[in-house]
Amino acid sequence: MNKIGFGTFGSDHCTATEIAAAVEGALHCGYRFFDCASVYGNEAEIGAVFEKALNEGIVKREELFVTSKVWNDMQGKGDILLSCAKTLHDLRLDYIDCFFVHWPFPNYHAPHAAGDSRNPDSKPWSATHFMQVWRQMERLQTMGLARTIGMSNMTVKKLKEVLPQCTIKPAFIEMELHPAFQQPELFEYCIKQGIEVIGYCPMGSPNRPERDKAPGDVIDTQMPEVEAIAKAHNIHPSMVCLKWAVQHGHIPIPFSLSPAHYKANLECVNTDPLTDAEMAMLAKADKNCRLVKGQVFLWPGAKDWKELWD
Secondary structure, eight states, X not given: OOSSOEEOOOXXXXXXXXXXXXHHHHHHHTOOEEEOOGGGSOHHHHHHHHHHHHHTTXXXXXXXXXXXXXXXGGOSTXXXXXXXXXXXXXXXXXXXXXXXXXXXXXXXXXXXXXXXXXXXXXXXXXXXXXXXXXXXXXXXXXXXXXXXXXXXXXXXXXXXXXXXXXXXXXXXXXXXXXXXBOOHHHHHHHHHTTOEEEEESTTOOTXXXXXXXXXXXXXXXGOHHHHHHHHHHTSOHHHHHHHHHHHHTSEEOOOOSOHHHHHHXXXXXXXXXXXXXXXXXXXXXXXXXXXXXXXXXXXXXXXXXXXXXX
């Protein structure tokens, strides 16, 4: 895997064709880790890019690390296998390198749902339900359809409930991680469990969907500490966020349509590292500001989005 991956969620602002074109450009400039998901609605277009690159010898399959995720509405009995089969068909691959449970709930929303949208069938966290899903995930790995399996959007409390029950433990955990939201307890717990961490929204995701924006959200690239370090290195503040991620010990998955931007993202994590003092400064700058709050997954009777996160 690269030190840095390439995200494929266009935040509801980009078309599948645009994202596939960005994936193709990223492949050519050296990216090998691509983070996909069925709910992003672009796996078929990305799959055509993978197929072309493999056929033309631009990359070998074993050089790629491709992830995908089962969406919440496919958490029913037997539906995990169907979800994985469709993803493999769309991505035109024989196996997925890591297949994730996207959210630890069967709760889902319609595409482009508003922030106050609620599904009356939504339910609170259930370790029993999650383990029913996880058993199907384990089967995917034993069948060879997924080389590894992972969890996403978990908490320490949820992990402590389910990890002792796992026959196959997750190889990866995907979570929101950026200087303004560092989740130190969850991060350290995963590392101690031998689980590698992938961080989404690594630069604070200023173009995230409107439903995920709220008054008081911190903009990472405008944090004084990030700006000061960027000035010292003569780089854009977003580059500071990516350097921090890699030196912090996790794999960031930024997304961009701009060739100049995603090339710079790849290059910046291999050059001019932050100093120990700068890393210490950023550790103290954590604002505990979660950006992807997940309120559209709330169940009837829930008070606010914090209940999703224990």
